[in-house]
Amino acid sequence: ETYPHESLSLASCQACHEPHNEEISGDLHAGVACSACHLAGTAEPEAPHRLVKARAESSCQRCHHQNNKAGASVMVLPPKSALCLACHTATLSVADWPSRIALGLLAFGLLGSLGFWLSGGNQGPASSHGYGHGLRWSSLLASFFLDGICQRRLWRISPARWLSHALIFLPMAARTAWALVALVLGRWDPAGSLTQAMLHKNDPLTALFFDLTGALVLLGAMLAVSRRLLRSKKPLPGLPRPGWLAIALLGLIVLSGFVTEAARMAMTGTGASAPYAFLGSALSRLFKPGPGLQQAYGYIWYAHAICYAAFVAYLPFSRMRHILLAPLWLAVG
Numbered sequence: 001e002t003y004p005h006e007s008l009s010l011a012s013c014q015a016c017h018e019p020h021n022e023e024i025s026g027d028l029h030a031g032v033a034c035s036a037c038h039l040a041g042t043a044e045p046e047a048p049h050r051l052v053k054a055r056a057e058s059s060c061q062r063c064h065h066q067n068n069k070a071g072a073s074v075m076v077l078p079p080k081s082a083l084c085l086a087c088h089t090a091t092l093s094v095a096d097w098p099s100r101i102a103l104g105l106l107a108f109g110l111l112g113s114l115g116f117w118l119s120g121g122n123q124g125p126a127s128s129h130g131y132g133h134g135l136r137w138s139s140l141l142a143s144f145f146l147d148g149i150c151q152r153r154l155w156r157i158s159p160a161r162w163l164s165h166a167l168i169f170l171p172m173a174a175r176t177a178w179a180l181v182a183l184v185l186g187r188w189d190p191a192g193s194l195t196q197a198m199l200h201k202n203d204p205l206t207a208l209f210f211d212l213t214g215a216l217v218l219l220g221a222m223l224a225v226s227r228r229l230l231r232s233k234k235p236l237p238g239l240p241r242p243g244w245l246a247i248a249l250l251g252l253i254v255l256s257g258f259v260t261e262a263a264r265m266a267m268t269g270t271g272a273s274a275p276y277a278f279l280g281s282a283l284s285r286l287f288k289p290g291p292g293l294q295q296a297y298g299y300i301w302y303a304h305a306i307c308y309a310a311f312v313a314y315l316p317f318s319r320m321r322h323i324l325l326a327p328l329w330l331a332v333g
Helices: 056-060 082-086 097-118 137-149 152-157 159-188 193-199 204-230 244-268 278-284 291-317 319-332
Strands: none
Touching: 082 097, 082 159, 082 291, 097 291, 137 152, 152 159, 159 193, 159 204, 193 204, 204 244, 204 278, 244 278, 244 291, 244 319, 291 319
């Protein structure tokens, strides 16, 4: 009655307002009308500027409830945490309890490793360790690329072990790069088409990229295990024994990730990404959409989160801690 026009018409909220970031509204909500969360009670939802601020889970429960028709999980799940940036598009928050525990144990393990490094004395001039005036940035960058990214030293010792290592490391590095670019774009240009494509799980290119890299990591873990089982127990000179628990956790992370993706696709639909998310789409046929899956999905999601949290927490205490310390080794080597 106070709106100074004779008639009201539909309006697009995003014509004036930027979309929410991933910490507030995940990519699956990109196609949901703003009024689904910001409905103003009995006010007409189609009227411009009559929507209200969403109130925590009370607004989410309009869709996230038992026997809902939207294909939504009954459990309202937190956004992916900063630790998930190693494999997923995620946020800078740490909202879930597995990530909080893992972050604390990771920090404790890294402090212990740094304490060991700092316990030594200076045995010579700084330039002999690559510092001070003797530092050559070109050599450092070349070493980082050839030895850190391409794993040149490992190739010289064992091409077979390099292959299994590369199948694990390179796809995860590519996922991390994708996640960091998406994070920056989400802050800089949240409504951009490239931003939305990189964030949206059902975008064909995004679905193909994450399914393909996940499959390569799983193949690398299987190759590492099979090589170890088929060869003698004596390790190659200059190489440590493989960390079996860390490799097992890594494989479990990827498997549970594909199961979680398959459950999501069965619950919400695959859309145009079905031919590209080749593993997730195939596995989704094992799930029956409906209230049972909507109830179980939250537990499937947390099972995957717990597997990853266990890997992160164990990493600084395992033989795979070189993933975290290799940059420091390369800098002073």
